[in-house]
Structure formats: structure tokens, C-alpha cells
Amino acid sequence: MPELRVIEVAREMREASRELARAGRSVGFVPTLGALHEGHLSLVRRARAENDAVVASIYVNPTQFGEGEDFERYPRSLEKDLDLLRGEDADIAFCPANAEMYPPNHSTFVEVGYLSNKLCGLSRPGHFRGVATVCAKLFHLVRPTRAYFGRKDAQQALLLRRMVRDLLLDLEIVVCPIVREADGLAISSRNANLSPEERAQATCLSCALEAAREALAAGETDAMQLIEIMAQRVISEPAAELDYAAIVDPEDLEDVREVDRECLAALAVWFGSTRLIDNATLGRAEKG
Amino acid sequence: MPELRVIEVAREMREASRELARAGRSVGFVPTLGALHEGHLSLVRRARAENDAVVASIYVNPTQFGEGEDFERYPRSLEKDLDLLRGEDADIAFCPANAEMYPPNHSTFVEVGYLSNKLCGLSRPGHFRGVATVCAKLFHLVRPTRAYFGRKDAQQALLLRRMVRDLLLDLEIVVCPIVREADGLAISSRNANLSPEERAQATCLSCALEAAREALAAGETDAMQLIEIMAQRVISEPAAELDYAAIVDPEDLEDVREVDRECLAALAVWFGSTRLIDNATLGRAEKG
Numbered sequence: 046m047p048e049l050r051v052i053e054v055a056r057e058m059r060e061a062s063r064e065l066a067r068a069g070r071s072v073g074f075v076p077t078l079g080a081l082h083e084g085h086l087s088l089v090r091r092a093r094a095e096n097d098a099v100v101a102s103i104y105v106n107p108t109q110f111g112e113g114e115d116f117e118r119y120p121r122s123l124e125k126d127l128d129l130l131r132g133e134d135a136d137i138a139f140c141p142a143n144a145e146m147y148p149p150n151h152s153t154f155v156e157v158g159y160l161s162n163k164l165c166g167l168s169r170p171g172h173f174r175g176v177a178t179v180c181a182k183l184f185h186l187v188r189p190t191r192a193y194f195g196r197k198d199a200q201q202a203l204l205l206r207r208m209v210r211d212l213l214l215d216l217e218i219v220v221c222p223i224v225r226e227a228d229g230l231a232i233s234s235r236n237a238n239l240s241p242e243e244r245a246q247a248t249c250l251s252c253a254l255e256a257a258r259e260a261l262a263a264g265e266t267d268a269m270q271l272i273e274i275m276a277q278r279v280i281s282e283p284a285a286e287l288d289y290a291a292i293v294d295p296e297d298l299e300d301v302r303e304v305d306r307e308c309l310a311a312l313a314v315w316f317g318s319t320r321l322i323d324n325a326t327l328g329r330a331e332k333g
Numbered sequence: 334m335p336e337l338r339v340i341e342v343a344r345e346m347r348e349a350s351r352e353l354a355r356a357g358r359s360v361g362f363v364p365t366l367g368a369l370h371e372g373h374l375s376l377v378r379r380a381r382a383e384n385d386a387v388v389a390s391i392y393v394n395p396t397q398f399g400e401g402e403d404f405e406r407y408p409r410s411l412e413k414d415l416d417l418l419r420g421e422d423a424d425i426a427f428c429p430a431n432a433e434m435y436p437p438n439h440s441t442f443v444e445v446g447y448l449s450n451k452l453c454g455l456s457r458p459g460h461f462r463g464v465a466t467v468c469a470k471l472f473h474l475v476r477p478t479r480a481y482f483g484r485k486d487a488q489q490a491l492l493l494r495r496m497v498r499d500l501l502l503d504l505e506i507v508v509c510p511i512v513r514e515a516d517g518l519a520i521s522s523r524n525a526n527l528s529p530e531e532r533a534q535a536t537c538l539s540c541a542l543e544a545a546r547e548a549l550a551a552g553e554t555d556a557m558q559l560i561e562i563m564a565q566r567v568i569s570e571p572a573a574e575l576d577y578a579a580i581v582d583p584e585d586l587e588d589v590r591e592v593d594r595e596c597l598a599a600l601a602v603w604f605g606s607t608r609l610i611d612n613a614t615l616g617r618a619e620k621g
Contacts, residue, residue: 059503066354146501152447153465153499158440177441182501211441213434213470215347 109175362477397463
């Protein structure tokens with residue numbers, strides 16, 4: 046098995062990035078909260094295929110969790126994560142402590158603006174500010190050529206692309222397909238927090254998206270009707286509580302009235318204290 | 334005279350930075366609003382002495398000017414600026430248009446937090462947000478090893494050091510001494526906007542700082558008394574209108590009661606629609 050270098054100190058990560066830059070090597074970067082699963086590993090494989098060096102970060106970033114959210118109980122499995130990264134031939138695992146990422150009295154945040162106040166941003170105030178800020182920091186330390194994100198977090202990917210464009214960061218955001226369990230559930234670290242009953246009912250997200258797709262194929266293009274179809278499918282499961290169901294423009298996330306072009310259907314659903322999200326493209330053949 | 338490369342396009346600046354990084358050359362960066370004067374040139378000389386390559390930017394950044402401020406009438410003298418940079422053996426002048434720095438529908442800003450709401454931040458809401466944001470963008474494009482700023486803008490330098498530390502940017506902020514005219518007036522591009530009468534009276538800023546210094550040397554350590562001495566000296570000039578006079582901690586810019594250690598005395602004064610600032614260290618021998 047190839048050697049995985051585990052770095053815990055920001056200064057050391059910076060020095061490693063400088064060496065990679067001096068050597069002219071392209072760097073593929075996969076930022077994660079750890080609790081790695083097949084979704085993350087698909088990103089690492091893509092990074093491995095497209096770059097000279099692969100860096101993954103494992104860091105449960107406190108500033109993207111709101112008060113009362115699941116920061117404390119977010120799944121953590123560092124040793125297993127490192128083994129998985131070794132299995133994918135990653136070069137560096139960057140696993141910083143909080144003090145490395147947030148110096149004492151830190152006060153600087155990156156605000157990406159209006160996309161932050163839509164969909165998940167409404168349910169999770171401050172979440173995207175935390176995501177943008179920690180990604181800016183990680184990008185500064187790792188200096189990736191390309192950074193890989195999953196399309197399950199579609200809003201996050203859009204927001205980070207906007208940040209990279211607006212702040213003139215020298216990297217490409219690569220967005221990769223959602224990886225699903227055999228029954229359709231989008232793979233997520235938070236799935237581990239579901240009870241067996243909740244896990245069985247959690248397929249309602251992907252089923253709701255599929256129902257919207259089928260209704261569209263049958264000729265229903267009214268967004269409100271399609272949203273209602275998704276909502277009904279979700280709440281047909283007794284443990285599911287709908288946070289939002291939306292059909293929006295895939296670039297600016299504004300609500301649409303009519304699915305007469307490519308749109309994004311997005312869902313967030315509570316199962317007890319676990320919040321799951323999923324999304325799908327409507328109005329064209331699914332890519333990837 | 335050596336060749337100065339003039340770059341107007343962000344993409345081209347990025348490519349030049351990549352080449353410098355690949356060549357392992359250190360980069361000294363002097364960001365300016367143009368209208369270059371001896372203060373700027375002292376920064377360019379320092380950058381030249383300490384780095385393999387020197388980049389200066391000339392860009393009047395709209396987001397750091399508030400409504401009703403002097404964005405439109407800020408002095409501009411591009412051809413003369415380029416000649417001055419040639420005279421100092423700078424390698425690259427980066428002179429972007431607004432569309433290069435702010436893409437359509439840009440929405441991302443860097444907020445450095447509490448230092449933004451003190452001293453000049455109170456008089457110029459949004460100013461430091463604009464400064465931090467444009468500097469982050471310029472740092473991303475230019476990738477400097479060191480960036481040089483004048484101590485006349487002491488708050489700006491502190492704020493950018495905080496930003497670099499908090500966002501884990503890989504560069505050093507170097508702060509250089511204030512350059513003054515023979516009569517003590519701190520050199521500033523805005524001095525060009527003063528009428529002859531205002532220009533004559535504008536020495537009241539440096540005289541007020543000197544008066545505070547002398548009073549301290551004579552045993553007055555009460556900050557309120559020293560501020561009063563500065564204020565009286567400023568308003569003794571009929572064209573001068575005091576914006577603020579303050580004595581603060583040199584790191585967190587909090588007001589101090591007693592000058593029993595190193596402090597920063599800072600002034601902002603209006604002459605008509607022109608606002609001048611100056612500052613000095615109190616409580617130890619002046620450095621540089």
C-alpha cells in the first residue's frame with residue numbers, strides 16, 4: 046500500500062503545498078468532514094485520475110454548524126478514514142485541530158452573498174458563511190489545481206464556484222455525481238445516525254425526486270404541482286418531516302414556475318434530529 | 334531603463350504569477366490606488382530590495398469608497414505612475430479594469446470583523462470591507478511572498494495582517510514608515526486636492542501628533558488630556574475640521590486611558606471635502 050502522509054499542522058501543510066507548486070505538480074483536493082463513504086471516495090478517485098497529487102482534508106468545521114445543530118454528534122472515524130484514503134492512493138491527509146484553522150480571536154469571514162439565503166441557507170443561517178470561510182482557508186493552505194465536491198450538496202458547489210470566481214482564486218471547482226445506495230438513498234455520513242425504521246423510510250427523498258421526474262415525463266410542467274407531488278411522497282412516511290421541497294433555476298436557485306428548461310429539484314427532510322438532503326436535475330436527461 | 338511589463342487582464346496576471354512560482358522566485362507586491370508618490374516608491378524600493386520580482390498594482394477600487402466619497406475625483410495619473418515604476422525597476426504593473434476585478438453579479442466579500450468598526454471604520458462604513466476584499470483578490474492573482482503597505486494607513490495594515498492570519502494566506506504583510514514632506518505633512522495622493530491655504534494648514538496633523546509627544550515627554554500620560562491637546566492644535570487652523578483624534582492600543586485599536594506603554598495616536602481631519610489621516614506611536618522612541 047502506498048504511503049499516505051498525515052499532516053495535522055497548518056504550517057506543515059503549507060510547506061507541502063509549496064513543494065508541490067515548486068515541482069510543478071497539479072494538486073487534486075477533496076475537502077471532507079471525515080466519516081468517509083463511497084461518495085467521498087468517488088471524489089478521491091476522480092482527483093487521483095486528474096492530478097499529479099491528491100490531498101484530502103478531514104475536518105469537522107465548527108463554523109458551518111449552527112447552534113443546536115449536530116456538530117457534537119457528527120460521525121467521526123479518523124483511523125478508518127485514513128485507511129480508506131490509503132486504499133485510494135491519496136498522497137496527503139490534512140487533519141487539522143481547530144486551533145490550526147481558527148487562530149485565537151479570529152474574526153474574518155467570507156460572505157458569498159445572495160445564494161447563502163436560499164434553500165438550505167434558510168434552514169441553516171450562517172452555514173454557508175462557515176463553508177465559504179473554511180474552504181477559503183483550506184484553498185489557501187492546499188493551493189489545489191482542482192477541488193472536488195459532490196452534487197448532493199448542489200448549493201454548496203454553486204456557492205463555492207461563485208466564491209472562486211468572485212475572489213479570483215486560482216483553482217477549478219469540479220462537481221461530481223451523487224452516489225446512491227442500492228435502494229436509491231443518497232450516501233451521506235449522516236445516514237449513520239438513522240434508526241433502522243428511519244433508514245427504511247429515508248428512501249422517500251429519492252423516490253420523491255423520481256416521482257417528480259415521472260410526472261414531468263407524463264406532461265406536468267407546473268412547478269407547484271411537481272413540488273406538491275414531492276412533498277406528498279415525503280410526508281407519506283410517518284417519521285419524515287419536510288424541511289423544504291423546491292424547484293429552482295440551477296444557477297441562481299430562484300424559484301421557477303414552469304419546468305420548461307433544465308431545473309434543479311431539491312429536498313431537505315428531517316428524521317428526528319437528522320436532516321437529509323437530496324436533489325436531481327429535471328427537464329433533461331440526468332448526467333452522470 | 335529596464336522593461337516594465339504592464340498587465341491589464343486578470344488571466345494574464347495569474348499566468349505571470351504561476352510562472353514566477355514555478356521559477357521559485359519570491360514576489361514583492363505593492364498594491365496602490367495609483368497617483369504614486371514618494372510614499373509608494375519607498376514601498377517599491379523595499380520590495381525591490383527584499384524580493385526576486387516586484388509587482389505593483391494600480392487600481393482605484395470602487396468598493397472601498399462610500400457613497401459621496403471621492404472615488405470620482407481620486408487623483409489618476411497612469412502614464413506618470415508607470416514611469417515612476419520603471420524608475421524603481423519594478424517588473425510588473427498590474428492595472429486592471431473594474432470588470433477584471435469584479436465579475437458581473439459579483440457578491441462575495443471578505444469581512445475582517447471588529448477592527449473594521451473603529452477609527453476610520455466609523456467614518457467610512459464599508460471601507461475596510463472593500464479594502465479586505467480587493468486585497469484578497471489581488472493576493473490571489475499576484476501570489477506575493479510579501480506585500481508592502483505604509484504605516485500612514487495603520488488600521489489598514491493591522492486589518493490586513495489579521496486577514497492574512499485568519500484566512501491562512503501564504504504571505505507576509507510588511508509595514509513601512511510614513512514618508513513626510515519637509516514640513517512634516519504625511520505624503521498622500523489626496524494632498525493634491527488641497528488648496529494652497531489648506532495645504533499650508535494641513536501641517537496641523539503632524540504638529541498635533543508632535544504636541545502630544547511633547548506633552549507625554551513632559552509627564553502628561555492621561556489619554557483624554559493628550560487627545561484634547563491634539564484636537565486643539567488641529568482646530569486652531571480655520572480650514573480644519575476634526576473627524577477624530579484618538580489614542581488606542583496599537584494591536585486592537587481599543588481606547589486607552591493612560592499612555593503607560595506603547596500606544597497609537599491617530600487623527601483624521603477634513604479640509605473641505607478632502608479627508609487626511611496621520612498617526613504616530615506614543616510611549617516609545619519612534620521606529621524608522
